Amino acid sequence: xxxxxxxxxxxxxxxxxxxxxxxxxxxxxxxxxxxxxxxxxxxxxxxxxxxxxxxxxxxxxxxxxxxxxxxxxxxxxxxxxxxxxxxxxxxxxxxxxxxxxxxxxxxxxxxxxxxxxxxxxxxxxxxxx
Numbered sequence: 001x002x003x004x005x006x007x008x009x010x011x012x013x014x015x016x017x018x019x020x021x022x023x024x025x026x027x028x029x030x031x032x033x034x035x036x037x038x039x040x041x042x043x044x045x046x047x048x049x050x051x052x053x054x055x056x057x058x059x060x061x062x063x064x065x066x067x068x069x070x071x072x073x074x075x076x077x078x079x080x081x082x083x084x085x086x087x088x089x090x091x092x093x094x095x096x097x098x099x100x101x102x103x104x105x106x107x108x109x110x111x112x113x114x115x116x117x118x119x120x121x122x123x124x125x126x127x128x129x
């Protein structure tokens with residue numbers, strides 16, 4: 001159950017160990033975190049829950065993060081949720097497409113420690129408030 005005034009982040013990441021590590025860092029920073037290990041699971045969560053921000057891996061099995069973003073933007077209750085792409089896939093065309101679909105940022109995993117990522121997400125929340 002979501003606590004009052006706690007921001008909820010949906011992390012869509014297929015690597016379970018990474019997802020759990022990021023979840024723990026965000027929880028320690030007083031965020032509520034929900035995990036999805038595939039694009040399909042993420043979409044189902046968005047249909048049912050109020051999410052404040054999506055942290056999205058681009059390289060996912062079956063359906064990649066760009067396809068997830070396209071589907072997400074078609075959901076009435078989720079179309080305006082801020083998304084931060086977070087991937088090791090450093091492709092200019094993919095970045096461009098992510099931004100065109102409304103991503104607020106596109107971070108490369110190897111360039112951020114989990115603590116730095118939490119700080120960047122806090123900055124994004126400050127900008128969108």
